[in-house]
Structure formats: structure tokens, C-alpha cells
Amino acid sequence: MADKDKKPKAASVESSPRLDKDNSYSIYDSGPNPLDIARRLGLYTPDSVGESK
Amino acid sequence: MSETIYEPECSPRIAATAYYLPAMVRQLLRSHFARAALEAYPALVRCQYIPGNRSTGGENTVNSLRVDLADTWNPSLAESYPAILIRGGDLGNTKLGIDDRHMAPGSGHKQGTRYYTTPYAGSVLVFCLSRLPSQAHLLALESAEHLQRFSSDIRKRGNLAAFRVSKVGSPKPLREQPQILASPVIIEYGLFESWSVTPVRPIISRFETSVTTR
Numbered sequence: 265m266a267d268k269d270k271k272p273k274a275a276s277v278e279s280s281p282r283l284d285k286d287n288s289y290s291i292y293d294s295g296p297n298p299l300d301i302a303r304r305l306g307l308y309t310p311d312s313v314g315e316s317k
Numbered sequence: 318m319s320e321t322i323y324e325p326e327c328s329p330r331i332a333a334t335a336y337y338l339p340a341m342v343r344q345l346l347r348s349h350f351a352r353a354a355l356e357a358y359p360a361l362v363r364c365q366y367i368p369g370n371r372s373t374g375g376e377n378t379v380n381s382l383r384v385d386l387a388d389t390w391n392p393s394l395a396e397s398y399p400a401i402l403i404r405g406g407d408l409g410n411t412k413l414g415i416d417d418r419h420m421a422p423g424s425g426h427k428q429g430t431r432y433y434t435t436p437y438a439g440s441v442l443v444f445c446l447s448r449l450p451s452q453a454h455l456l457a458l459e460s461a462e463h464l465q466r467f468s469s470d471i472r473k474r475g476n477l478a479a480f481r482v483s484k485v486g487s488p489k490p491l492r493e494q495p496q497i498l499a500s501p502v503i504i505e506y507g508l509f510e511s512w513s514v515t516p517v518r519p520i521i522s523r524f525e526t527s528v529t530t531r
Contacts, residue, residue: 289499290492291387291402295440296483296503298409302438305479305507307411 331408331437331510334475338506339386339403339441341471342464346401346443347384349463361455382456387444392493399447399456406440406503430515436478437510443502450488450498457500461485464504478507 350366367381387404412435443464445456464471465482472480484503491499 288490288492288495289444289486289501291390291404291444291499293406293442293501295406295442296505298407298438298440299411301440301483301505302409302411302436302507304483305438305481305505307436307438307478307507307509 331508334477334508335405335408335437335439338475339405341475342441342443342504343384343386343403345464345467345471346403346460349459350382350384350401361452361459387442398497399445399452401456401460402444402446404442404444406442408437408439411436411438430513432511432513434509434511436507438505438507440483441504441506443504444491445500445502446491446497448497450500453488453498453500454485457485457488457502461502464502472506475506476508478509480504480506 347366347368351368352365365381366384383398383400383402385400385402387402390400390402443457443460445453445460447453447456461482468480468482471477481504482502483505484501486499486501486503488498488500491497
């Protein structure tokens with residue numbers, strides 16, 4: 265397949281899909297996924313334990 | 318487990334932190350929006366927080382900013398805008414290692430003390446509400462800027478691993494009241510909950526003395 269025929273990959277969106285679904289917000293939304301937060305903050309690496317002390 | 322006693326170390330307690338963090342954010346925003354200097358923004362006219370104004374029902378009730386926890390929100394209160402409503406988001410736990418255990422830092426292991434650490438990550442949502450999209454957005458931007466300035470102090474005071482403003486959402490209709498525009502500020506935080514478990518009796522007392530001769 266030629267390069268021009270390849271479809272571009274969808275860009276990864278690091279937003280919170282639960283917060284702005286239906287193009288609106290709800291006061292009862294849950295916020296971002298906690299596991300995504302942990303990944304962004306680097307809380308899942310063992311080295312982080314030493315940094316918290 | 319009747320054999321052990323529970324000894325929490327110097328560590329943020331997850332319940333207290335997740336419950337009181339929105340209240341801490343509310344206090345910061347109240348003190349910030351109580352300053353009259355904000356009137357320099359044309360879009361923030363009538364967005365000054367006046368303490369006690371809502372409960373007393375004074376004549377400035379309509380013209381002041383409401384900064385409160387989202388628990389108190391009632392969609393039927395048409396006079397409550399502009400408003401900043403704060404609530405805690407989901408809280409999640411991530412696995413750090415096998416059984417959440419980490420190495421004993423010193424002499425504790427002589428008594429058989431086991432040390433544990435597990436990380437939590439959560440969010441605080443600050444909803445800036447207004448009938449005007451520019452006003453809601455500017456309230457959110459002003460809130461985000463103020464909270465980011467004090468993020469380091471909040472992190473130290475709460476003994477958190479991280480506390481940062483991660484996103485300011487563009488104004489969109491509020492689902493419960495579509496004529497109101499909402500602009501959310503998302504704050505992400507993380508903390509490590511640490512605790513230790515110590516046997517009531519020293520672990521050395523469990524050893525049986527026996528002599529094996531060859």
C-alpha cells in the first residue's frame with residue numbers, strides 16, 4: 265500500500281472523556297480516571313516512594 | 318487479626334485528605350475572590366465574594382460570587398450565579414509492588430514490624446458557573462492561576478506527593494441547567510498512604526529453642 269493511501273492514525277487524547285461527554289458538563293461528573301492521573305503524576309513507579317519521604 | 322496491632326506512621330490519612338481537600342480549595346478561592354482588586358477585570362464585575370452574604374440574604378445577594386462545595390448546590394437556586402462549586406472527583410489506588418510492602422527503614426524489623434506504602438491518585442473539580450461564557454471562563458482561569466500559585470504550599474501542608482492544576486475546560490452548558498455555562502478547573506493530586514503493622518509480642522519470642530546434635 266502506498267504511503268498516500270494510508271489513513272493517518274487518530275491522535276491520542278489525554279483528556280477526561282467522562283467530564284465533557286455530550287458536549288456539556290455535569291456537576292456530578294467523576295473527573296479524570298484516577299489511574300490516568302497516577303500515570304501522569306508518576307505515582308506507579310517504585311522510585312516515587314523515596315521522593316515522598 | 319488479633320495477633321497484630323495497627324500503627325499508622327506519619328502519613329496522610331486518605332479519608333481525611335480526600336474529604337477536606339475540596340474545603341481547603343474553597344477557602345483559598347474565597348480569600349482570593351474576596352479581594353476587591355478583581356474588579357479590574359470587566360468580565361468579573363459583581364464577582365467579588367462577600368462572606369456571609371448568602372446566608373443573610375442581604376441586598377448584595379445577587380451581585381456577589383458564591384464559592385461553596387457542590388454538596389450545597391441546588392439547581393433551583395436561580396440567584397446563585399456566578400458561582401464556583403467545588404467537589405472531589407474519583408479516587409483511585411495503584412499497585413506499587415507485591416503486597417504493597419517496602420523494606421523496613423531500620424530497627425523496626427527486630428520487633429517484626431512490616432511497613433506498607435500504597436499510592437492514591439485523585440482529583441478536585443472546580444466548576445465555575447455563569448450565564449456569560451466569558452465570565453465563566455475568566456473565573457476558571459483566575460481560579461486556576463491562584464491555585465497553581467499555592468500548589469506547592471498545599472502539597473506540603475497536606476503531605477501530598479503532588480498537587481497541580483491540570484486542565485481548564487472551555488465553557489460549555491451545564492447538563493442540569495443548560496442556560497448556565499460551566500468552565501471546570503481540574504486539579505490532580507497524589508499521595509502515599511503508609512502504615513506499619515507490629516506484632517504484639519516480639520517476633521523473637523516465637524522461636525522455639527531446640528538443639529540438634531549430630
